Structures are given as C-alpha cells and as structure tokens.
Amino acid sequence: xxxxxxxxxxxxxxxxxxxxxxxxxxxxxxxxxxxxxxxxxxxxxxxxxxxxxxxxxxxxxxxxxxxxxxxxxxxxxxxxxxxxxxxxxxxxxxxxxxxxxxxxxxxxxxxxxxxxxxxxxxxxxxxxxxxxxxxxxxxxxxxxxxxxxxxxxxxxxxxxxxxxxxxxxxxxxxxxxxxxxxxxxxxxxxxxxxxxxxxxxxxxxxxxxxxxxxxxxxxxxxxxxxxxxxxxxxxxxxxxxxxxxxxxxxxxxxxxxxxxxxxxxxxxxxx
Amino acid sequence: xxxxxxxxxxxxxxxxxxxxxxxxxxxxxxxxxxxxxxxxxxxxxxxxxxxxxxxxxxxxxxxxxxxxxxxxxxxxxxxxxxxxxxxxxxxxxxxxxxxxxxxxxxxxxxxxxxxxxxxxxxxxxxxxxxxxxxxxxxxxxxxxxxxxxxxxxxxxxxxxxxxxxxxxxxxxxxxxxxxxxxxxxxxxxxxxxxxxxxxxxxxxxxxxxxxxxxxxxxxxxxxxxxxxxxxxxxxxxxxxxxxxxxxxxxxxxxxxxxxxxxxxxxxxxxxxxxxxxxxxxxxxxxxxxxxxxxxxxxxxxxxxxxxxx
Numbered sequence: 172x173x174x175x176x177x178x179x180x181x182x183x184x185x186x187x188x189x190x191x192x193x194x195x196x197x198x199x200x201x202x203x204x205x206x207x208x209x210x211x212x213x214x215x216x217x218x219x220x221x222x223x224x225x226x227x228x229x230x231x232x233x234x235x236x237x238x239x240x241x242x243x244x245x246x247x248x249x250x251x252x253x254x255x256x257x258x259x260x261x262x263x264x265x266x267x268x269x270x271x272x273x274x275x276x277x278x279x280x281x282x283x284x285x286x287x288x289x290x291x292x293x294x295x296x297x298x299x300x301x302x303x304x305x306x307x308x309x310x311x312x313x314x315x316x317x318x319x320x321x322x323x324x325x326x327x328x329x330x331x332x333x334x335x336x337x338x339x340x341x342x343x344x345x346x347x348x349x350x351x352x353x354x355x356x357x358x359x360x361x362x363x364x365x366x367x368x369x370x371x372x373x374x375x376x377x378x379x380x381x382x383x384x385x386x387x388x389x390x391x392x393x394x395x396x397x398x399x400x401x402x403x404x405x406x407x408x409x410x411x412x413x414x415x416x417x418x419x420x421x422x423x424x425x426x427x428x429x430x431x432x433x434x435x436x437x438x439x440x441x442x
Numbered sequence: 443x444x445x446x447x448x449x450x451x452x453x454x455x456x457x458x459x460x461x462x463x464x465x466x467x468x469x470x471x472x473x474x475x476x477x478x479x480x481x482x483x484x485x486x487x488x489x490x491x492x493x494x495x496x497x498x499x500x501x502x503x504x505x506x507x508x509x510x511x512x513x514x515x516x517x518x519x520x521x522x523x524x525x526x527x528x529x530x531x532x533x534x535x536x537x538x539x540x541x542x543x544x545x546x547x548x549x550x551x552x553x554x555x556x557x558x559x560x561x562x563x564x565x566x567x568x569x570x571x572x573x574x575x576x577x578x579x580x581x582x583x584x585x586x587x588x589x590x591x592x593x594x595x596x597x598x599x600x601x602x603x604x605x606x607x608x609x610x611x612x613x614x615x616x617x618x619x620x621x622x623x624x625x626x627x628x629x630x631x632x633x634x635x636x637x638x639x640x641x642x643x644x645x646x647x648x649x650x651x652x653x654x655x656x657x658x659x660x661x662x663x664x665x666x667x668x669x670x671x672x673x674x675x676x677x678x679x680x681x682x683x684x685x686x687x688x689x690x691x692x693x694x695x696x697x698x699x700x701x702x703x704x705x706x707x708x709x710x711x712x713x714x715x716x717x718x719x720x721x722x723x724x725x726x727x728x729x730x731x732x733x734x735x736x737x738x739x740x741x742x743x744x745x746x747x748x749x750x751x
Contacts, residue, residue, distance in 0.1 A: 224446045227453060261745050266550050268740045274733045276554045277742070288745065337741035345743075371453045402448065409448040413681050421677030424501050424685050425670040428692055432508025435696035439509075 210238035211392040213254075213382045218396075221403040222375060229373075231256060231398065233293075233365040235382055244386060245360055251295045251385040252355045253312055254365035256398065258289030258347075259376035262322065265334045265341070281334040282322045288374040289347045290314060291367040293354025302388035312383055312390070314339055314348050346370040375400045449684035450494045456690060458488065463502070463694030470506045470695070471702025472709075473718045478503040478636035478669075481691065483560065483725055490687070492553050496543070497676035497683045498691070499635030503669040505692035506699050507637060507662045513703055514659025521610035521656045524620065525663035528642075531621035532668035535628020540675045543633050547680070550744075557729050559634055564726030567641055572719030574648070578712040599649055611656050619650060624664060631672045637665035640722055654711060 216232040233254050237245075244250060263286050266277040294301075298313045319335045342348035347370055355365040365382075377397055384392040402410055412420045444453045462484050470477030478499045485495035514520045546552040602616035623645055627638035642661040646652040652660070677683040706714060 222446065225444065226446050227444060264550070264744050266742050266744070268737055268742070270736075274554075274558075275737055275740075277550045280550055334741070337739075338743065341739070341741060341743040372451060374451075406446055406448045409685060413449055413677065413683070413685075417678040417681055418674065420685070421674035421683060424677060424683050424688060425504055425673050427685065427689055428501055428504035428670070428673070429508055431689075431692040432505040432696050433512065435700060436509040436512040439700040 207239045209240055209384065209386065209391060211382060211384045211394050212236045213394045213396060215380055215396055215398060219399045219401060220369060221401055222406060223403055224406060226371060228371040229369045231367045231369060233367065233380055233382065235363045237361045237384065240361055249387045251301045252363050253292065253294040253383040254355055254367065255312065255381045256291040256367045257287040257379050257381065258374050259378065260285040260287050263338065265338050281331060283319045283338065284322045286317065286319060291369065292350040293365040293367055294352055295355045297352040301385055314350060347372065373400055375402050445686065447684050447687045449682065450490050450687060459687065459690045460694040463691035464698035467506055467695030467698025468702040471510060471699030472706035473714060477506050477695065479564065479640050480725060482635040483729060492556055493547060493680060493682045494684050496556065496635030497680060498688045500631055500669045500676065501673040501683050501688040502691040502695060503637040504666055504673060506695045507666045507669065509696045509699050510703065511659060511662040511666055514662060519655050520659035520663055521608055524608045524611055525660045527617055527620045528624035528664040529667050531624025532628040532664055533671055535625035536632050536668050536672045536675065539629040539632025540672065540679055544679060556634060557733055561726050561730045561733065563641060564722045567644055568719050568723030568726055571644055571715050572723065575712040575716035575719060579716065582712065611652050613652060615650060628668050631668050637669055639665060
C-alpha cells in the first residue's frame, strides 16, 4: 500500500517544475518546489467498536490535522483528503447464474484473492474530480481502484471485468462498501473531520483507517490507524463457542431445544 | 426491536422471527409435522444465509417435535419400536446428508439443490395428499364406505423379508422399508433442514399402511432424534447453527404448537390432509417460481475461495 519514496518524490518534482497538470497549470510557477514538506496527523474517535446485540451500525469520526500546508494551495483548494476504512481481508467468490433447462443456476465463478470484506470511504470531493497526474503511479484508493485479482486461470479477460464490476455493485448494494464524497470537511484551514459509516453487518476483526493527502491530485502523504471491531459479551461468547467447542455448542443447542419443547408441554398440561 | 444473530452475522427484527416461529409452530402442532419445511424457506426469504437456515431449522424442529411427541406419548399414540427402527436408518441418512451438504456448499450449488429438492418433494407429496384427501372427502359426502383393505394383501412392501412385529401398530412388517424410509428422511434432514414429517407421514400411511392413529406420534419420535443428531453434526462440521435464532424460533414455536394440536384434533383426518397438501403445494410452487423467474441479479457473492480447487 505504502508508496515507494523515490517515485513519490520524483512525481512531486515533476509536477512542481513543469506544471504539466491542467489543474496545476493554473498555479503560478513562483510557488515552485517547496522545501517544506506537508505533515498529516490523524486520530479516531475510538480505537475499538463493539458489536452488541443491538448493533445497528456505527459512525466513526476521524480527525486530522494538516501541517506545513502551502497557504496558496490551501486557498485555491488544491489539497484533497480521502479517508478509508478497510475491513479484514479474505478471498471472495462471485458467481454468475445462467439459464440451464429453464432453471437459473450458478455456472461461472471467479474468486478474488484477499479483498477487504468491508470498505468505507469519505473524501473532500468525488474521486473522479480530484485531478490525476499522468506521472503519478496508479493508487489503490477508492472502490473503483481496489485491486481485484482473480485466483487461478481465468480465460476471458472481458468476463473478469464483468465479475469485478458485479463484485463492486454487490458490495455497494449490500452496504459493506460505502462512499461519501462529501464526508471529509475542513473545520479550519488545517483541521479536517471525516465521518465513516460502519454498516450493521460489518465484519469483526482488525480494520485499518487510511488517510490520504492529495496535493493537486498527487498523493503526497498517507497515515494508517488500526481499528478493532469486536463482538462483545454474549455474542462473542457464542461465536467463540461455535468455533472452538463446536460439539459442546451443538449439544447445548439440542439441550435448549429439548428443554423448551418439554417445558411447553409441562406448562400447557394442566389446562 | 432488533437482535443480533452471532452465527448468521446480521441483525434482525425479533418480532418477525417470533411471528414466524409462532405461525409455523401452530401449523406444526396442527398437522403433526416438524415445520422445518416452512421455517427453512421463510428464513431464506428473510435473508438468513441458507447454510444457517438449514442447520438452525433442524435445531428448531427438535423443540417443536418434543412437545408434540410428549402429547402423543401421553395419549398413547406412539409406537416406540417402529420409531426406533426408523431411527436406525435416520441416523445413517443424516450422516450421509451432512457430507453431501458440505460438498454442495463447496461447489456453489447448495442453494439450487435445496430449492430443487423442496420443489420436487413438496410438489409431489402435496399433489398426492391433496388428490387422495379430496377423493376421501367425496366418498364421505356420498356416504360410501371406505374401501376395506385386508392385512397381508397390501402391496410389494409387505412381501419383503426380515419381518418384525410392531404390537402397538398391530403390524407384521419387514424392517427393510422402514430403515430405508428413515435413511431417506435422514438425508433430507441434513440437506433441507426439515424433520421430514411431510414425507414420512404419507409414506407411513400409504406405503407401509401404518394405522393413522400412531403415524404422527411415531414420526415425531424419530424426527426428534434425527434432527438433534443433525444439529450436533452441523454445528461440528459447518459451524452453522445459530443458537440465538433457534432459541427465538423455538420459544414462539412450541407455544404456537400447543394451540395447533388442539385445532388439529377438531378437524377430520381427510380435511387435515387436504389442508396440509395445499400448504405443501403452495410452498413448493413459491420456490419453483423463484427458480424459473429471471433473478434480479445474475451475480451473487460469497466470502471465501470455494470456487478455486
């Protein structure tokens, strides 16, 4: 994820000197390559989110401070901030149905390796509006740019693209992937606040908050913070029991069923 | 009020689950079936993953069958020996079923097979029951006597070897079809999350000619043990039994069942069978429509790398 230092610097120099970007071209050349580097610090409202039985999703607030910002660039809105929350990674399989003898059944499938189970993104403006430098390496920021690499041999490149598109669409419609293109607001010239939405079905595990600072479309800084999402109390005990003591868990399930059934017939007997 | 289901990993409205449990419990008490064939599709329609719906459905059937079986045991309408022979086949079938279930899940065809099985079984059994009960009703309306069948002249089933005497049922019957029936039902319990009463009851009545009075109690007896066993095996292999979901369904279900039993006793046998036939057909039809109608989204998503071998 982290950009190699050399290309990053190189990209910075390029934009600074020649101002090849349409957006950067409007900036007077006098600003030049500044010797001071911008700084970015972030903090979250919490480092742990608990899933309780009443959990219906949660909001995570990310605060950030921009230091050593160029006043001119700031004034003309050349700084953009993108904050993402990436869930734990796992493989994901997308299946496509086809009509076979009149019945719809899964015929084709593509498995993508290690994709985030959830992904919330907030930005100062839509990602496609943030100018993109042709010299900057392609960044995996945003739902459209998540790396989705299929596992194993997939013959048709066109159909993989369709599966990728379907994956993003399903994740967005299911609420596990979200974007808020106005979710990052500058509360002062150097302070910003981002609000990320965690859906009710957010997976538990270690999530990572990423904050990206763009200057004239160039990614210049990135900060990461872990966020733990844990099932608490009874929920966690039940999940742990189901996976660590499955036999006992099954026995208890049956016992509850027997007691419930027997209890009811005792209760209703005297009537 | 919502409640979080730790295994299904989603929040649901507790009142909808309670309502489902109570309604299905009422019907299960009335018809003497476990209700799994209604609970499982209902849970799937409510977006519970089919894997969880099937395993949890089996667990729920345990509870709804216990209260029913106790009522029948007290009334003396339960053949323990016949039930035990059925159980031998049932446990073997359930073991095979869990293996099939895990395999289908791996190749991504579990949902389809569950639906196809429901459509095939519910459609066939529903039509047969409805047709038979309508014939019986027409006979009753014309005051014709029921055609008498003499023992020993039934069908091929009664010419099989390994005969056993079932005193309670007043039958002298081969153990082979009984074990085979139990085995088949056991597979269905694991794969479909049903008790199998909707197949076992008609099979016992029409195929094995077991007296209707003991059929319901005996099938419930067998169902308790097979579903309990399936619950444990599903929990141990697929980690898919949601104890919270099951508990809510059970509590609502057993209460509903008590009222269902009373209503069922007031109805006549052929009316009961006609109603059950209609219900079975309706569920089957609903699932068949879903299989044929173009889905809203041709793509589906699941976590994990099942597709890669």
